[in-house]
Amino acid sequence: MGNSRIKFVLGGVIVIGALAWLGFVGFEESKSYYLTVEEYSAMSGLDGKTLKVAGDVVEGSIDRTKPQMEFVIAHSGKSLKVRYVGKHVIPDTFTDGSKAVVEGTIAQDGTFLARHIEAKCASKYEAEYEQKGV
Amino acid sequence: MSEFGNFSLLFALCLCVYALFAALFGAVQKQHRIVRSAERAALAACVAITVSMGSLIYLLVNSDFSVTHVSNSTNRELPVLYKVAALWGAHDGSMLLWVFVTAMFSGIAIYQNRFRYRDMMPYVVAVLMLNLSFFLTLNLFVSNPFQQLVQVMPDGTMQKFVPQDGRGLNPLLQYWAMVIHPPILYLGFIGFVVPFAFAIAALATKQLGDTWIRTTRRWTLVPWLFLGMGLILGGKWAYVELGWGGYWGWDPVENSSLMPWLTGTAFLHSVIIQERKGMLKVWNVLLIVITFLLGIFGTFITRSGIVNSVHAFADSSLGAFFIYYMLLVLAASLYLIIDRLPFLKSERPLDSVLSRESAFLFNNLILVVACFAVLWGTMFPVLSEWVTQSKITVGPPFFNNVNIPIGLLLLLLTGVGPLFAWRRTSVASLKKAFFWPVVFSALLCAALLVAGMRGFYPVVSFTLSMFVLVTIFEEFYRATRIRARNTGENFLRAITNLTLKNKRRYGGYIVHFAVVLMFVGITGNAFNKESTQQLSPGEEMTVGRYTLKMTDYDEGSTPNYQFGTVKLDAFKEGKLIRTMKPEKRRYLAGDGQTTTEVELYSTPLEDLYVIFAGLSNDGTKYEITAHVNPLVWWVWFGSAIMFFGSVITLLPDRKGAFGTPQTTLRKGSLLEQGALK
Numbered sequence: 001m002g003n004s005r006i007k008f009v010l011g012g013v014i015v016i017g018a019l020a021w022l023g024f025v026g027f028e029e030s031k032s033y034y035l036t037v038e039e040y041s042a043m044s045g046l047d048g049k050t051l052k053v054a055g056d057v058v059e060g061s062i063d064r065t066k067p068q069m070e071f072v073i074a075h076s077g078k079s080l081k082v083r084y085v086g087k088h089v090i091p092d093t094f095t096d097g098s099k100a101v102v103e104g105t106i107a108q109d110g111t112f113l114a115r116h117i118e119a120k121c122a123s124k125y126e127a128e129y130e131q132k133g134v
Numbered sequence: 135m136s137e138f139g140n141f142s143l144l145f146a147l148c149l150c151v152y153a154l155f156a157a158l159f160g161a162v163q164k165q166h167r168i169v170r171s172a173e174r175a176a177l178a179a180c181v182a183i184t185v186s187m188g189s190l191i192y193l194l195v196n197s198d199f200s201v202t203h204v205s206n207s208t209n210r211e212l213p214v215l216y217k218v219a220a221l222w223g224a225h226d227g228s229m230l231l232w233v234f235v236t237a238m239f240s241g242i243a244i245y246q247n248r249f250r251y252r253d254m255m256p257y258v259v260a261v262l263m264l265n266l267s268f269f270l271t272l273n274l275f276v277s278n279p280f281q282q283l284v285q286v287m288p289d290g291t292m293q294k295f296v297p298q299d300g301r302g303l304n305p306l307l308q309y310w311a312m313v314i315h316p317p318i319l320y321l322g323f324i325g326f327v328v329p330f331a332f333a334i335a336a337l338a339t340k341q342l343g344d345t346w347i348r349t350t351r352r353w354t355l356v357p358w359l360f361l362g363m364g365l366i367l368g369g370k371w372a373y374v375e376l377g378w379g380g381y382w383g384w385d386p387v388e389n390s391s392l393m394p395w396l397t398g399t400a401f402l403h404s405v406i407i408q409e410r411k412g413m414l415k416v417w418n419v420l421l422i423v424i425t426f427l428l429g430i431f432g433t434f435i436t437r438s439g440i441v442n443s444v445h446a447f448a449d450s451s452l453g454a455f456f457i458y459y460m461l462l463v464l465a466a467s468l469y470l471i472i473d474r475l476p477f478l479k480s481e482r483p484l485d486s487v488l489s490r491e492s493a494f495l496f497n498n499l500i501l502v503v504a505c506f507a508v509l510w511g512t513m514f515p516v517l518s519e520w521v522t523q524s525k526i527t528v529g530p531p532f533f534n535n536v537n538i539p540i541g542l543l544l545l546l547l548t549g550v551g552p553l554f555a556w557r558r559t560s561v562a563s564l565k566k567a568f569f570w571p572v573v574f575s576a577l578l579c580a581a582l583l584v585a586g587m588r589g590f591y592p593v594v595s596f597t598l599s600m601f602v603l604v605t606i607f608e609e610f611y612r613a614t615r616i617r618a619r620n621t622g623e624n625f626l627r628a629i630t631n632l633t634l635k636n637k638r639r640y641g642g643y644i645v646h647f648a649v650v651l652m653f654v655g656i657t658g659n660a661f662n663k664e665s666t667q668q669l670s671p672g673e674e675m676t677v678g679r680y681t682l683k684m685t686d687y688d689e690g691s692t693p694n695y696q697f698g699t700v701k702l703d704a705f706k707e708g709k710l711i712r713t714m715k716p717e718k719r720r721y722l723a724g725d726g727q728t729t730t731e732v733e734l735y736s737t738p739l740e741d742l743y744v745i746f747a748g749l750s751n752d753g754t755k756y757e758i759t760a761h762v763n764p765l766v767w768w769v770w771f772g773s774a775i776m777f778f779g780s781v782i783t784l785l786p787d788r789k790g791a792f793g794t795p796q797t798t799l800r801k802g803s804l805l806e807q808g809a810l811k
Contacts, residue, residue, distance in 0.1 A: 004484055004485060004486050004487045004492070005483070005484055007487045008484060008487055008492055008495065008496075011487070011496070012496070012499055015499075015500070015503075015543070016499075016503055018539070019503060019507070019536055019539060019540065022535040022536055022539060023507055023510075023532060023535060023536040025535060026528075026531040026532035026533070026534065026535030026536065027511075027528055027532045029531045029532070029535075030528050030529035030530065030531040030532050031526050031527070031528050031529075031532075032526070032527055032529070033524055033525065033526055033527075034515055034524075034525035034526065034527045035524075035525070052527055087666060088378065089377065089378065089666075089730070089745060089747040089759050090747070090748075091376075091378075092377070092727065092728045092729050092730055093727070095728070
């Protein structure tokens with residue numbers, strides 16, 4: 001009786017241990033620092049690290065004429081030039097003024113090389129109404 | 135109308151608070167009439183809430199743009215169906231839907247048990263009403279859908295403001311699965327409140343046998359089923375509407391609905407142990423408390439915007455209230471559990487590792503670990519920000535690394551669990567039970583390896599799937615053969631009657647069968663192919679066995695949106711299968727949102743998934759992305775089977791009693807010896 005309890009606990013520990021190890025490996029592989037553009041420009045020593053940087057897409061900055069799309073995101077007066085080097089389709093919600101989160105690394109010349117873009121539309125209407133009162 | 139709706143809501147809150155205190159007072163004073171009055175007040179509150187929701191729907195359908203919610207989530211052109219659906223298109227309205235669903239669940243549970251469990255019911259009523267009052271309070275005072283628009287004039291006075299037209303419903307939400315996805319998820323999140331209330335009542339009245347579990351079996355299955363279906367519909371929507379080629383991305387909001395589903399699944403299994411063996415009592419109470427909390431946590435994640443997500447509802451001021459509420463529920467439940475520990479003693483120890491009990495225990499352990507891993511990954515950005523001031527996010531590799539092995543372990547348990555006998559299993563009976571499943575799965579495994587499949591996880595997954603399929607088939611086949619022999623029924627009739635006579639068991643196997651089909655579909659992910667090409671008319675691209683030849687490009691506009699459509703002829707191994715027209719739309723209402731219309735050619739073997747990503751950078755070519763996703767079809771088909779199996783387990787028993795297994799076979803039959811031991 002006690003014996004089977006020990007066996008069960010032992011089995012459980014082994015399984016959970018293995019899972020924890022796998023989780024740790026996946027965690028190391030996929031962790032990235034999440035910063036706003038403002039925080040990003042205040043920090044140093046980020047070379048080579050995978051980062052996620054959030055900001056608003058500057059109106060008119062999206063440049064699709066180059067082989068790789070470029071744009072600028074900004075937050076609290078700081079801005080960051082981004083080049084999209086990813087393969088996936090750019091989300092529908094990515095437009096002038098949308099809130100974007102870019103994931104990637106920083107290049108030598110200070111341009112951010114984004115492998116992945118997430119975007120949310122800036123709910124303009126809601127903002128307008130809120131300014132009007134209530 | 136908006137004042138009327140608002141007033142009904144306030145009235146409902148008063149009734150709820152009265153019902154809460156009357157129920158507790160009646161229970162303590164043993165005054166049956168006061169409890170009765172509490173129950174009636176609770177039912178009246180449900181009616182008032184229904185009236186309130188009716189009035190919001192009235193406002194939506196009649197486009198009364200003086201109400202913030204109406205102008206924010208509809209416009210005049212919107213079809214009536216979507217106007218109604220816009221009820222849950224913004225967070226204040228979806229909060230009312232939440233309150234309404236909570237009221238319905240609470241009301242039905244109270245009404246259904248009005249002559250039963252008289253000692254437990256006052257506490258059930260109290261818990262349900264406390265919960266309802268909380269959400270009503272939020273709905274009234276923090277996130278009120280009846281709020282009217284006002285304009286601050288230059289001189290500082292305020293005036294009513296009625297816009298000409300509303301903002302319109304986000305076009306991404308204008309899809310059938312998305313229309314029913316939130317209400318169905320809500321039915322899932324909220325429904326666990328009933329078993330939770332019964333668990334608390336059982337603790338309060340110290341009736342900790344399996345009464346509360348038997349009573350709430352269906353009350354657990356229903357939300358579990360809705361939650362599962364909500365997850366599937368969300369996935370279907372993501373697949374068909376979002377255009378990134380997949381259906382699950384470990385998004386925080388997806389995760390938050392997966393978590394209660396995982397613990398709910400664990401609960402559905404572990405209650406069987408308590409019913410049959412009187413074990414795991416503390417565990418079951420804990421599981422239902424956790425499941426209920428995770429349901430609330432799910433809405434908290436969606437509403438508060440605490441974790442970044444594709445879901446656009448964000449940053450409402452509700453967050454803090456949810457946290458306090460969850461802490462309160464957790465603290466109160468834990469206090470009750472600890473206080474009642476002496477009544478929660480297990481009636482029996484674990485006999486052997488090779489037993490049905492231990493398979494169930496292991497299944498529970500793994501489901502809870504999976505839930506914890508998902509929680510950890512989802513909340514890590516928030517936790518890391520608290521601890522180290524820097525926000526660290528984790529991506530799909532973390533979730534996949536942990537959950538793929540967990541999924542495979544669960545699949546294995548799905549197969550071997552039913553082969554183990556209760557208490558302990560002899561080696562001889564194991565050999566017999568494992569023979570055919572092992573033979574078939576070994577054959578499949580060998581065939582896959584010979585055919586050149588090398589990925590470790592896919593091979594294991596398909597092999598285990600075969601193993602489980604054979605065990606399920608054997609379960610049905612053996613019992614049906616015996617029944618056919620004993621009763622003289624033909625095979626088809628015997629299998630139907632067998633299932634209907636023991637719905638929980640065989641319905642459960644059908645659900646297991648569905649799970650296997652879904653695993654097969656999910657495993658298909660390992661073989662996805664993708665290609666992106668820039669084409670001009672006349673050019674072609676290849677992905678997998680398919681060739682896509684661009685023929686034409688077309689632009690135009692409808693009153694609702696502008697569109698650009700690429701026309702492609704799709705060939706499978708040289709044979710024309712159909713013309714595909716992936717489209718890019720730009721909606722005129724709202725923020726000028728663009729959407730990608732996916733073209734999908736779906737077969738059980740594989741999906742061809744084509745999207746028009748946009749013009750190339752120099753504007754002369756058209757960028758097409760094509761995915762070949764093998765076996766996705768089985769995910770949707772499996773979920774339909776899962777629905778069917780769950781409905782079978784939910785069917786009422788002819789003999790009236792709740793969920794007691796009925797075996798009509800004579801004693802000594804193989805079923806009795808082997809399977810039901």
